[in-house]
Structure formats: C-alpha cells, structure tokens
Amino acid sequence: MAHVLVTGMSGxxxxxxxxxxxxxxxxxxxxxxxxWCVLGQVPGAPRGTVDRVWREERMTALLDDRAGRPLVVAGxxxxxxxxxxxxxxxxxxxxxxxxxxxxxxxxxxxxxxxDEAERERIVADTRAVVxxxxxxCTHEIDTSVTPPDxxxxxxxxxxxxx
Numbered sequence: 001m002a003h004v005l006v007t008g009m010s011g012x013x014x015x016x017x018x019x020x021x022x023x024x025x026x027x028x029x030x031x032x033x034x035x036w037c038v039l040g041q042v043p044g045a046p047r048g049t050v051d052r053v054w055r056e057e058r059m060t061a062l063l064d065d066r067a068g069r070p071l072v073v074a075g076x077x078x079x080x081x082x083x084x085x086x087x088x089x090x091x092x093x094x095x096x097x098x099x100x101x102x103x104x105x106x107x108x109x110x111x112x113x114x115d116e117a118e119r120e121r122i123v124a125d126t127r128a129v130v131x132x133x134x135x136x137c138t139h140e141i142d143t144s145v146t147p148p149d150x151x152x153x154x155x156x157x158x159x160x161x162x
Contacts, residue, residue: 002070002071002087002088002089002158002159002160002161003063003066003070003071003072003073003086003087003088003089004070004071004072004073004087004088004089004090004091004155004158004159005072005073005074005075005080005083005084005087005089005090005091006018006072006073006074006075006091006093006155007074007075007076007080007090007091007092007093007133007137008076008092008093008094008130008133009076009094009100009122009125009126009129009130010100010104010110010112010113010122011095011099011100011101011102011103011104011107011113011122012093012094012095012100012103012143013093013095013103013143013148013151014030014074014076014093015030015032015074015109015110016148016151017074017093017148017151017152017155018030018072018074020148020149020151020152021072021152021155021156021159024152024156026070026072026155026156026159026160027066027069027070027071027072028071028072028073028074029062029071029072029073029074030074030075031054031059031073031074031075031077032074032075032110035055035058036054036055036058036059036075037052037053037054037055037075037077038052038053038055039051039052039053040052040053040079041053042078042079043078043079043081043082045078051077051078052077053077053078053079054075054077054079054080054083056079056082059073059083060083063083063086070159070160071159072155072159073087076129076133081136084136088158088161089138089139089158089161090136090137090138090139091137091138091139091140091141091154091155091158092130092133092134092137092139092140092141093140093141093143093151094130094140094141094142094143094144095142095143095144096144097122097123097126099144100122100126101113101119101122101123104118104119104122139154139158141154141155
C-alpha cells in the first residue's frame, strides 16, 4: 500500500479526485481543509517570504502513523519538497490555464480564484510552480482530457500498489 501525493494548481481537480477516492473507501487528506497549514517561511526564498506551508510536525505524524496503509494527500505548498521522499508516488494533475480559470470561476466549493488578484496568482503560479512540480512528479494526469472517474481510478491504483 502506498502514500500518494496529489498536487497541482487551483482548478485542476484535486478536490474532486479526493472526493471520488473517499467514496471508494481510500483514506484521503485535503491539506487545504482543516489545520494542516500555517503561514510560514517559504523554503529557499529570501527571509521574510511567507506563504501557506504544511505544519511539518503534523504532516510527519500523519505519514508515520499511516505506514503500510494506503493514503492519498492533496496539496500544493512551498514546503512539500521536504516530504517528497515520504511518498511512493507524486501525481501532478494539470489542465490548460483557460480550463483552470474557468473551473475556479464556476466552482462553488472553494472561494479561491474568484477575484482578479487570485486569478493573477493562479496564472503566475502556473508559470513558476508547475515546472517544479513536473520535475518532482512520478505521474502526470491532464484532467482536461481524462474523465474524473478515470483520474480517480488511476490515483486509486497508485494508492493500492504494493
């Protein structure tokens, strides 16, 4: 059984995939929800550069506790690189920028991406962050051409691998 990290920009379908995995009985953690993140120093950035980062002690405890049992964690935070070696697979969900922006404009489950500043951040982060995520991922799934049920199936297969 594996630990799988699902990452990608806003609007690629991470939350939709996690809901589908949860419906199939896979244990999932959406780090955008709850108390998984705190404002903290961005690793490798100039001192004083802060953003939402994982609570490292909490993420460590989660992954230690789940040893040997499948788990899918979703998140895209500046300090995820500190945990990459704890995941058996890193699945990068992608979609063209226009698709992502349309999705965040229409979604009702998350307010992020509704105002212009947030949409500009999605554009900037897509240009700057996606290449870094792509370099670290073991699997990439384009959610604009892969139906949601197939995305869920592929992620479930990763989580259930021995």
